[in-house]
Amino acid sequence: MRERLPVFAWLVFMAAGAWVALFRTPVSTDLTHFLPKKAGIAEQILIEQLRHGVASRLLLMALEGSDESDLAAISRRLAERLRQDDAFVRVDNGTQGLSAADRNFLFENRYLLSPKVTEQRFSPEGLRQALDARLAELASPAGLLGKEFLPRDPTGEFFEALRVWMISSGPSLRRGVWFSPDGRRALLVTETKEPAFDLDAQAKAVASIRESFAAVKGNRPVELLLIGPGAFSVEANAMITEDAVRLSLLNSVAITLLLAAVYRSLRAILLGLVPLATGALAGTCAVSLWSGGIHGITLGFGATLLGVAADYPNHLFTHVRRGESSRRTVQLIWPTLRLGILTNVAGFAAMLFSGFEGLSQLGVFAAAGLLAAGLTCRWIMPALMPDHINLSERVVRGLHADELLDRLRRFRLVPPLLILAAVASIAGSGTPLWNDDIDALSPVPESRKALDEALRRDLGAPDLRQLIVVTGDTGETVLRRSERLRGILQPLVDSGTMARFDMAALYLPSRETQSLRRSALPETETLRRTLDETLRKTSFKPDAFEPFLADVSRAKQAPLLTETSFAGTSFRLKVEPLLFRHGELWVALVPLVGVTDPAALQAAIAADRSLIYLDLREASSRLLRDYRREAVHLLGASLIAIVILLSLGLRSVSGMLRVLTPMAAAAFVTAAVLMRLHGGLSLYHLVSLLLVMGLGMDQALFFNKPSRTPEERNRTLLSLLICSFSAVTAFGILATSKVGILNAIGGTVATGAALAVLFAAMLARRNSSSA
Amino acid sequence: MIYGTTSDRPRRPAPPIRRILQWLGILPGLIFTASLVSAAERWDIDTLMAALSRVEGGERRFTEIKTMALLKEPMRLSGTLSYRAPAFLEKRVLSPFEERYTVDGDSLTIENPGKGIKQTLSLASQPAIWAFVESIRAPLAGDIETLNRFYKVSFGGSERNWLLALVPIEPDMARLVRFVRVRGSGDRIDRVEIEETGGDISIMIIEHRP
Numbered sequence: 001m002r003e004r005l006p007v008f009a010w011l012v013f014m015a016a017g018a019w020v021a022l023f024r025t026p027v028s029t030d031l032t033h034f035l036p037k038k039a040g041i042a043e044q045i046l047i048e049q050l051r052h053g054v055a056s057r058l059l060l061m062a063l064e065g066s067d068e069s070d071l072a073a074i075s076r077r078l079a080e081r082l083r084q085d086d087a088f089v090r091v092d093n094g095t096q097g098l099s100a101a102d103r104n105f106l107f108e109n110r111y112l113l114s115p116k117v118t119e120q121r122f123s124p125e126g127l128r129q130a131l132d133a134r135l136a137e138l139a140s141p142a143g144l145l146g147k148e149f150l151p152r153d154p155t156g157e158f159f160e161a162l163r164v165w166m167i168s169s170g171p172s173l174r175r176g177v178w179f180s181p182d183g184r185r186a187l188l189v190t191e192t193k194e195p196a197f198d199l200d201a202q203a204k205a206v207a208s209i210r211e212s213f214a215a216v217k218g219n220r221p222v223e224l225l226l227i228g229p230g231a232f233s234v235e236a237n238a239m240i241t242e243d244a245v246r247l248s249l250l251n252s253v254a255i256t257l258l259l260a261a262v263y264r265s266l267r268a269i270l271l272g273l274v275p276l277a278t279g280a281l282a283g284t285c286a287v288s289l290w291s292g293g294i295h296g297i298t299l300g301f302g303a304t305l306l307g308v309a310a311d312y313p314n315h316l317f318t319h320v321r322r323g324e325s326s327r328r329t330v331q332l333i334w335p336t337l338r339l340g341i342l343t344n345v346a347g348f349a350a351m352l353f354s355g356f357e358g359l360s361q362l363g364v365f366a367a368a369g370l371l372a373a374g375l376t377c378r379w380i381m382p383a384l385m386p387d388h389i390n391l392s393e394r395v396v397r398g399l400h401a402d403e404l405l406d407r408l409r410r411f412r413l414v415p416p417l418l419i420l421a422a423v424a425s426i427a428g429s430g431t432p433l434w435n436d437d438i439d440a441l442s443p444v445p446e447s448r449k450a451l452d453e454a455l456r457r458d459l460g461a462p463d464l465r466q467l468i469v470v471t472g473d474t475g476e477t478v479l480r481r482s483e484r485l486r487g488i489l490q491p492l493v494d495s496g497t498m499a500r501f502d503m504a505a506l507y508l509p510s511r512e513t514q515s516l517r518r519s520a521l522p523e524t525e526t527l528r529r530t531l532d533e534t535l536r537k538t539s540f541k542p543d544a545f546e547p548f549l550a551d552v553s554r555a556k557q558a559p560l561l562t563e564t565s566f567a568g569t570s571f572r573l574k575v576e577p578l579l580f581r582h583g584e585l586w587v588a589l590v591p592l593v594g595v596t597d598p599a600a601l602q603a604a605i606a607a608d609r610s611l612i613y614l615d616l617r618e619a620s621s622r623l624l625r626d627y628r629r630e631a632v633h634l635l636g637a638s639l640i641a642i643v644i645l646l647s648l649g650l651r652s653v654s655g656m657l658r659v660l661t662p663m664a665a666a667a668f669v670t671a672a673v674l675m676r677l678h679g680g681l682s683l684y685h686l687v688s689l690l691l692v693m694g695l696g697m698d699q700a701l702f703f704n705k706p707s708r709t710p711e712e713r714n715r716t717l718l719s720l721l722i723c724s725f726s727a728v729t730a731f732g733i734l735a736t737s738k739v740g741i742l743n744a745i746g747g748t749v750a751t752g753a754a755l756a757v758l759f760a761a762m763l764a765r766r767n768s769s770s771a
Numbered sequence: 772m773i774y775g776t777t778s779d780r781p782r783r784p785a786p787p788i789r790r791i792l793q794w795l796g797i798l799p800g801l802i803f804t805a806s807l808v809s810a811a812e813r814w815d816i817d818t819l820m821a822a823l824s825r826v827e828g829g830e831r832r833f834t835e836i837k838t839m840a841l842l843k844e845p846m847r848l849s850g851t852l853s854y855r856a857p858a859f860l861e862k863r864v865l866s867p868f869e870e871r872y873t874v875d876g877d878s879l880t881i882e883n884p885g886k887g888i889k890q891t892l893s894l895a896s897q898p899a900i901w902a903f904v905e906s907i908r909a910p911l912a913g914d915i916e917t918l919n920r921f922y923k924v925s926f927g928g929s930e931r932n933w934l935l936a937l938v939p940i941e942p943d944m945a946r947l948v949r950f951v952r953v954r955g956s957g958d959r960i961d962r963v964e965i966e967e968t969g970g971d972i973s974i975m976i977i978e979h980r981p
Contacts, residue, residue: 138839139848139864140881141872141903142892144947147969150841173896174877544841 006379010278017281025288028295042612045469045587046619054577056196057089059205059228060455061188062180066222071186072175077216078209079188085212086193087205090573093188094171094178098162098570105569106161107149111555112509114157115164117517121155122527122552127534130155135539152547164506165571171459180458185225187459191573192230199237202230227452236443236739243737251730258726262395262718263317267386272313274381275373279309283369290364297358301687302365304745307730308344308694309373311723312337315702316381318719319712320389326382334378336705339649340698341374346645347638347694354634356627362687363634391718401717402710405703408761415665415759422668426675433671435680436625443740466598468501468590468605469612475563475579478586479510481610485590488604497601499594504579507571514560524553628683635690642697650704655765658704662759663696670752684744692752695727699757703764724757814930816915822958824913828855833862835975852977857912860904874904902944906937906951907963922951931956 050056063071063078079093098106111117120126134154137143149158171178171187178187190209194201206226213224259269283302287294315337320329348370351363426433442449470485472478482505489501509517522530528549535542563579566572579588595601598615605611646656667689674685681689699720707713727749734746835848850865860874871882879900880891894901902921909917918924921944922937937951947968954962963975 135846136868136870136883138837138842139846139868140870141862141879141900142881142897144903144967145897145899147967147971148947172893175895176898539842539844539846541841541843 004383007383010376010380014278014281017285020288021281021284025284026293027299028293041471041582041585042469042614042619043623045582045589046614046616046623048582049467049589049616050620051197052195054191056229057192057194059190059192059209059226059231060452060459061190061209062185062225062455062458063188063222064185064225066220068174068179068183070220070222071179072177074213074216074220074222075177075186075188078212081212081216082190082209085208087201087208089191089193090570091188091190092178093186094173095176098165102569102571105566105571106165107153107158109558109561109565110153110157110161111521111552112514112517112558112561113164113507114160114517115509116155116160117157117520119520119522121520122522122530124530124534127155127530128537131534131538131540151545152551154545154548165574178459180455185455185458187455189459196229196233199233203234203237206231206234225451225455227448227455232444232448232452235448240443240739240742243739243742247733247737247742251733254729254733255726258722258729262722263389263391265386265389268313268317268389271381271384272310272317274384275312275376276306276309278376278380279306279369279373282372283365286368287361287365291357291361294365295358295361298361298365301362302369304687304749305348305362305366305691305694306369306373307691307727307749308340308698309370310726311695311698311719312373312377313381314722314726315719316377316385317389318391318715318722320385320391321711321715322388322393325387326385326389330378330382333705335649336701337374337377339645340701341370342649343642343645343697344370344694346641347635347690350634350637350641351631353637354630356630359627359631359634391715396711396714396718399714399717399721401713404717405713405761405764406766408758409764409766411762415661415762418759419661419665419668422665422672425672426668429675429679431675431679433675433681434625434628434686435678435682436621436628465616466592466595467614467616468592469614470503470588470590471582471585471610471612473584473586475586476511478579478588479505479508480512481608482588482590483510483513484608485605485611489590489592492601492604497595497597498592501590501592502578503590504575504588507575508561508563508566508579511560511562518556518558518560521552521556523556524549527552624683628686631683631686655704658763658765659697659700662700662756662763663693665759666696666752666756667693669755670748673751674748682744684741685748688745688748689752691749692756695724695749695753696756696760699724700760700763703760720757720760724753727753814933816924816926816935818930819926819933819935820913820915822913823910823960824856826854826856826911826913826958828853828859830854832978833975834978835973837971837973839971840969854908854911857914858908860908860911874908879904898941899943899947902939902941903948906953906965907960910935910953910955910960928954 061078063074075093076095079091079095082088082091106113121130131154134146134150134156137146138150146156146159172181173179174183179185180187190205192202192205194205196202209226210224217224256269259272260266263269280303283306284294284299287298287302315333316326316330319333320326345367348363348366352360352367354360354363444452468485468489470478470481472481482503486503486505489498492498493500521527531545531549532542535544563575566575577589578591579586581587592601598613602613605613643656643660646659650656650659670692671681671685671689674681678685702716702720705716707716731746731749731753734742735750737743737746830851830853833850833852837846837848839846848864848866850863851861853859853861853863858874858876862872864870864872869883869885871880871884873880873882874894877894878891879894879897880889882889892900894904905917905921909915909921915924918935918937921939921941923940925936925938926933927936928934933955935953937953939945939948939950949966949968951966952962952964953960954964959977959979961977961979963977965973967973
């Protein structure tokens with residue numbers, strides 16, 4: 001009964017853990033976990049934009065492969081269908097233009113919205129100029145269009161107000177719909193209701209677009225290109241899932257075959273999974289209790305780090321001698337195993353102190369997971385194991401561990417020398433060790449990124465990469481500051497420092513500006529006198545502009561426009577993302593397009609503290625760099641903890657060197673190789689190197705385990721060969737993935753694991769009993 | 772065509788009159804005359820379009836009178852009109868002020884060198900203006916397909932005095948223009964009349980004599 005007790009406790013834990021993990025642990029993909037806990041306003045806005053910003057919700061579509069009329073027809077029908085779909089806030093393909101409500105809004109408020117409204121405009125000379133211009137327009141083919149507005153708007157303020165909106169009106173039209181400049185692609189833009197990180201919603205939106213396209217396409221030879229953050233996440237997710245499933249199936253088959261060949265027992269193979277599964281569950285539960293949920297990235301990286309636990313059952317199985325109880329075996333290897341587990345746990349525990357939620361989660365996951373896996377191995381496995389593991393005696397005897405290690409020991413100077421060579425290679429490569437470009441982490445293939453850029457260029461859509469953030473206490477303050485900023489930016493556009501900018505204040509002038517314009521309007525009687533005087537000298541009839549007089553007198557009394565005045569028009573969609581509340585503050589975003597000289601731009605706005613220049617890509621790379629730096633610093637702390645634990649456990653300097661040197665050599669050599677291959681290490685490589693070090697330490701500890709007999713040493717060698725062979729196989733298979741992240745982790749760990757076992761063997765302690 | 776430049780039909784050399792064949796000669800003569808008559812009767816819209824599309828281009832003077840409710844008296848414009856098949860059209864106003872409107876393919880350019888104005892817009896983005904431009908350019912090119920796209924077209928008259936009546940079907944244009952009438956003879960266009968929904972009328976007369 002006593003031996004059943006731990007198993008019973010374990011079963012209860014597993015059941016409770018499964019319940020917590022499945023029903024009480026929200027898996028988030030919230031990037032704020034990767035923000036430092038004390039993030040500035042710029043970082044918060046950055047994350048907010050990446051999560052919810054309009055840019056993150058745009059899906060861009062291009063139709064190509066047929067003639068103009070086919071493409072235009074499909075574009076129209078596709079847009080019509082998608083407009084019926086709730087998943088999309090808007091669908092643009094150029095057909096919509098301004099609605100009647102939009103035109104009416106601009107026309108009614110033209111004297112507040114037109115940037116040309118000044119007193120001079122309504123002076124005798126101003127009116128004279130305006131009337132001459134209108135007369136010339138009447139003669140031109142375009143005159144037909146403005147004619148209906150002429151009696152009410154002889155100074156042309158409606159067209160001035162309209163022009164502000166038309167500047168960013170998008171790509172060229174052919175057959176009434178948007179086309180790329182070369183006419184080969186019809187273009188559409190949709191904005192999804194849900195943000196890009198909501199994968200389910202995005203997958204639904206993408207599926208809906210493809211379905212609608214298939215339905216309207218008929219049998220015409222038209223292709224649909226679909227890009228945008230949402231489409232990319234859906235694609236990447238599908239690609240990673242597909243690869244992960246396929247490769248882990250392949251892995252399972254390979255590892256099962258390997259273990260079956262060695263242990264010849266299905267039970268042993270299944271039992272081999274127990275510590276790993278327990279560890280993963282324990283890690284998930286620990287993180288869930290620690291921070292109330294788990295981040296998707298923690299789950300992925302954490303599961304990678306737990307790879308060390310896959311070795312534990314192998315150590316146990318291979319060391320069971322004929323006639324010896326598994327309980328006895330576990331007691332024999334436990335000191336070594338314990339030291340390995342504790343040093344690894346200590347290493348990861350350092351991450352708990354991280355200023356990044358994401359990094360501390362990772363530490364909790366790995367530490368709790370490894371601890372649970374180790375305890376399972378010690379207390380549960382013996383109770384579950386068969387009495388007898390039928391290892392082939394021929395294999396055990398045939399290994400000749402002592403001779404093999406003796407031969408390898410001749411190379412014992414190689415690992416330290418390789419460390420020096422690797423360090424020299426890294427230092428001499430001339431490139432920074434770490435690649436903090438956020439793109440290096442992106443699973444989106446290059447060809448898709450190029451297409452994304454091309455379509456954005458064709459659409460004239462800003463990629464929201466560079467922004468100026470304007471902050472203030474009220475919407476009005478922010479609009480006034482924006483107007484001042486406009487005075488700084490316009491000369492930069494004229495001088496070519498940047499191509500274009502956009503801001504809410506262009507569309508919604510501050511109330512200060514609006515009331516200036518309103519007070520520039522003359523009194524009705526004054527205007528009537530000036531107008532009569534002017535009309536006498538033109539060919540317009542004297543009473544042609546009565547409606548104009550009425551409109552101006554009404555405009556002098558009209559209320560000023562506020563942030564909410566755009567409700568009911570499509571301008572709301574334009575203004576709301578550019579001007580909004582953020583907690584206590586009001587924020588205006590000023591997207592910049594085509595900045596050629598960021599330094600000049602920053603210098604120009606440096607004087608005003610309420611303006612923040614933000615390069616989203618640069619800022620996200622900086623966040624990533626901070627995250628990675630902190631990880632590396634904590635790694636230093638981990639190493640100190642590891643050295644202390646090892647010195648307590650081994651009580652010998654040479655023993656410590658035998659353990660630390662192969663680990664360091666494996667990590668440095670792998671890092672140097674990766675550097676030469678990729679020109680810089682990413683966060684994925686860093687996590688993989690942590691696993692390499694964990695594996696390396698574990699193996700070195702076992703190589704240096706005190707052993708009584710050559711047979712036991714053979715068993716240890718067998719165990720280590722199985723461990724490293726399965727690690728190299730499993731991660732080598734992962735390295736064949738075409739997905740960047742899987743490929744990076746696979747390649748790094750496979751290389752590192754192979755090197756680690758080789759170096760550990762070279763530095764293994766000579767066993768006196770074999771002499 | 773505005774710019775009717777095709778030559779007269781070649782005249783057959785008179786057949787040698789042989790007494791013995793004289794009466795026989797009457798027969799082909801009769802047949803020839805009959806075929807001419809029937810050709811004249813078959814001057815329909817297809818014949819007109821075919822004739823117009825054979826004209827390569829040219830330059831003519833025009834006078835335009837615009838009668839508008841807003842103006843004290845009609846506006847009189849004069850200048851030149853140039854066409855090059857199939858899609859280039861330039862209207863150059865010389866009096867009472869100088870301005871130049873050029874249509875080439877999809878682009879319309881308005882130029883006033885005196886005021887330093889040069890504005891280009893895409894016809895496709897302004898359906899009403901596009902329809903308006905095609906009321907002159909499509910007949911010049913003999914392009915019935917484009918005409919049918921923007922207008923309900925009816926045809927009447929004879930080769931010497933024909934009339935194309937165009938009623939807009941493009942909604943933006945239909946809101947502004949009631950109809951366009953294009954008159955001409957043979958492959959020349961003589962006159963374009965536009966009546967707007969508000970009652971304003973514009974008449975352009977193209978001169979074919981130097």
